[in-house]
Amino acid sequence: MAIKQPSVLPGFGLTFGFTTFFLSAIVLLPLAALVLMTASMHWSDFVRVVLSPRALGSYRLSFGASFLAATINLVFGFIIAWTLVRYEFPGRKLIDALIDMPFALPTAVSGIALTTVFAENGWIGAYLHPLGIKVAYTWIGVTVALTLIGLPFAVRSVQPALLEVQRDLEDAAETLGAGRVYVFRRIILPTVLPALLTGFTLAFARAVGEYGSVIFIAGNLPMKTEITPLLIVIRLEEFDYQGAAALGFVMLVISFVVLLTINLLQTWGRRRLVVGGR
Amino acid sequence: MAAGAQSASLEDIATRPGRDTLRSSVVRWTFITVSLLFLAALLLAPLATVFVTALEKGWRAYIQSFADPDTAAAIRLTLITALVVVPLNTVFGLAASWSMAKFEFRGKSFLITLVDLPLAISPVISGMIYVLLFGLHGWFGVWLQEHDISIIFALPGIILATMFVTFPYVARELIPLMQQLGNDEEEAAITLGAGGWITFFRVTLPKVRWGLVYGVILCNARAMGEFGAVSVVSGHIRGLTNTMPLHIEILYNEYNFVGAFAVASLLTLLAVVTLVVKTLVERTGYRRR
Numbered sequence: 001m002a003i004k005q006p007s008v009l010p011g012f013g014l015t016f017g018f019t020t021f022f023l024s025a026i027v028l029l030p031l032a033a034l035v036l037m038t039a040s041m042h043w044s045d046f047v048r049v050v051l052s053p054r055a056l057g058s059y060r061l062s063f064g065a066s067f068l069a070a071t072i073n074l075v076f077g078f079i080i081a082w083t084l085v086r087y088e089f090p091g092r093k094l095i096d097a098l099i100d101m102p103f104a105l106p107t108a109v110s111g112i113a114l115t116t117v118f119a120e121n122g123w124i125g126a127y128l129h130p131l132g133i134k135v136a137y138t139w140i141g142v143t144v145a146l147t148l149i150g151l152p153f154a155v156r157s158v159q160p161a162l163l164e165v166q167r168d169l170e171d172a173a174e175t176l177g178a179g180r181v182y183v184f185r186r187i188i189l190p191t192v193l194p195a196l197l198t199g200f201t202l203a204f205a206r207a208v209g210e211y212g213s214v215i216f217i218a219g220n221l222p223m224k225t226e227i228t229p230l231l232i233v234i235r236l237e238e239f240d241y242q243g244a245a246a247l248g249f250v251m252l253v254i255s256f257v258v259l260l261t262i263n264l265l266q267t268w269g270r271r272r273l274v275v276g277g278r
Numbered sequence: 279m280a281a282g283a284q285s286a287s288l289e290d291i292a293t294r295p296g297r298d299t300l301r302s303s304v305v306r307w308t309f310i311t312v313s314l315l316f317l318a319a320l321l322l323a324p325l326a327t328v329f330v331t332a333l334e335k336g337w338r339a340y341i342q343s344f345a346d347p348d349t350a351a352a353i354r355l356t357l358i359t360a361l362v363v364v365p366l367n368t369v370f371g372l373a374a375s376w377s378m379a380k381f382e383f384r385g386k387s388f389l390i391t392l393v394d395l396p397l398a399i400s401p402v403i404s405g406m407i408y409v410l411l412f413g414l415h416g417w418f419g420v421w422l423q424e425h426d427i428s429i430i431f432a433l434p435g436i437i438l439a440t441m442f443v444t445f446p447y448v449a450r451e452l453i454p455l456m457q458q459l460g461n462d463e464e465e466a467a468i469t470l471g472a473g474g475w476i477t478f479f480r481v482t483l484p485k486v487r488w489g490l491v492y493g494v495i496l497c498n499a500r501a502m503g504e505f506g507a508v509s510v511v512s513g514h515i516r517g518l519t520n521t522m523p524l525h526i527e528i529l530y531n532e533y534n535f536v537g538a539f540a541v542a543s544l545l546t547l548l549a550v551v552t553l554v555v556k557t558l559v560e561r562t563g564y565r566r567r
Contacts, residue, residue: 004381004382005381005382007380007381009380009461009465009468010468011376011380012377012380012383014373015373016377016381016383018373019373019377019378019393022373023374023389023392023393026441027396027442027445028392029411030407030410031395033407033411033416034403034410036417037410076316080316083309087306087309098317098321100556101321101325102321104499104549104556105545105549106502106503106523106542106545106549107401107503107505107506108503108523108526108527108542108545109328109523109526109549110324112530112538113328113539114324116324116327116535117327123323124323144320147320148321148324151321180305205398209400209403210400211402212401212505212506212509212523216527229400229506230402232402232403233402233509233510236406236409236510239414241409241410241413245406248400248403248407251400251403252399252403255399255400256398258398259398
């Protein structure tokens with residue numbers, strides 16, 4: 001049984017061996033520890049931990065705020081990508097480079113900076129506070145932090161897809177009397193839809209697990225402004241390893257489902273492109 | 279996207295006379311304004327805040343905050359961690375991309391998925407798995423304690439957690455790049471009698487150098503800035519196991535805003551340098567896939 005196809009290049013054994021060894025030692029074995037720790041729990045204990053009111057409250061905030069943030073990113077990611085691809089204006093290249101800032105900026109930094117800006121006496125918070133909008137230490141703040149974290153995923157997914165939109169089709173449609181909304185709905189949206197959904201899913205996946213930028217701006221009140229990753233940290237600090245592992249396991253399963261969704265979306269997008277380019 | 283006939287023609291179409299009616303220019307400026315306002319509130323305001331708050335009490339206070347021995351210790355710890363983690367993950371990335379891009383074997387795409395796995399996992403979980411293994415109540419906790427080895431709440435745990443989080447960065451840049459560039463030159467070198475290492479250093483490495491730079495700087499930025507995973511394994515011991523991001527948290531919670539934002543300003547500058555290098559690399563024609 002030939003596992004590897006023959007090649008004149010050397011070094012397969014060495015590099016493959018090193019790769020799998022390193023991968024197993026750093027990633028796979030530790031992850032297996034999480035699964036084993038969860039599996040060693042009694043089923044009723046697992047259910048009690050995972051469905052406790054405090055855990056349910058944290059899911060509601062984590063997933064709710066992540067969903068909201070990903071939706072905001074879906075809309076503004078499209079607008080920003082469109083602006084960067086279609087329009088020429090001073091500072092465009094700078095803005096384009098700046099989009100990746102949340103990737104490069106440590107989450108603790110964005111956390112304290114956002115909190116300062118959106119606090120009652122902050123640059124933006126001071127204007128929102130008289131309107132009765134409290135951002136810092138509420139679920140709105142959590143959503144703001146998760147929006148910042150997810151933004152590059154949304155913009156960078158949509159940008160290449162927008163470049164693919166065939167401009168001559170748009171022109172042809174307009175010449176034939178189609179309105180702007182019609183052109184958007186029938187030509188632009190179908191081309192960028194898989195990319196939009198991929199960007200949404202990536203932003204959502206990143207937001208659900210986010211910790212650093214959220215804990216500063218969230219009030220961290222149980223049931224109200226406590227995200228699931230924080231609850232895991234609290235359990236670990238109480239040396240309740242099983243409780244932490246169970247919650248981690250739930251998040252891991254959800255991450256896998258999201259990852260699978262991304263793969264399916266990308267396959268779908270590629271197939272559509274092939275059919276479209278026939 | 280400066281040069282190239284394609285982008286020039288795109289810009290031609292965009293600025294073609296007759297297209298810019300009153301309505302389309304209203305749409306154009308609405309889009310640009312909305313984009314800029316959104317980015318200003320979410321990105322520029324926090325960035326500016328970092329430096330404004332750090333310098334709130336003047337340059338002297340700013341410089342003074344680095345004289346604090348705990349801050350210096352945090353900077354040192356972050357540098358040590360990055361110095362261990364980045365080279366190891368670079369070697370891993372090179373090995374992984376050589377084995378996966380140069381050869382065809384069964385289960386390859388599954389293996390690539392496994393390499394990307396840490397990106398999909400919450401930083402908190404990335405740290406927790408090492409606590410479950412090596413923590414006091416973890417699988418090896420008792421054994422480690424008997425032999426007087428500390429991993430959790432010590433440097434090895436910080437290094438392990440950082441390694442996990444930054445694990446895929448170099449590999450995922452290099453694998454697609456090497457696949458795209460193909461094996462022709464390497465095969466020619468080997469056929470002409472060059473050894474494996476010579477071929478790697480003289481043929482492959484120059485071919486993929488920009489992808490490598492790209493992966494390494496992203497890996498480094500993440501390694502120095504990681505918060506969640508390191509926070510779980512570090513134990514927050516001042517002057518001993520606090521990395522820069524963790525030290526920011528402590529200073530901030532003590533209302534020492536100048537100190538917190540001074541440390542944050544260093545990490546922000548690192549992020550800016552990372553983005554500048556990334557932009558320069560992209561200017562050489564290297565594009566992420």
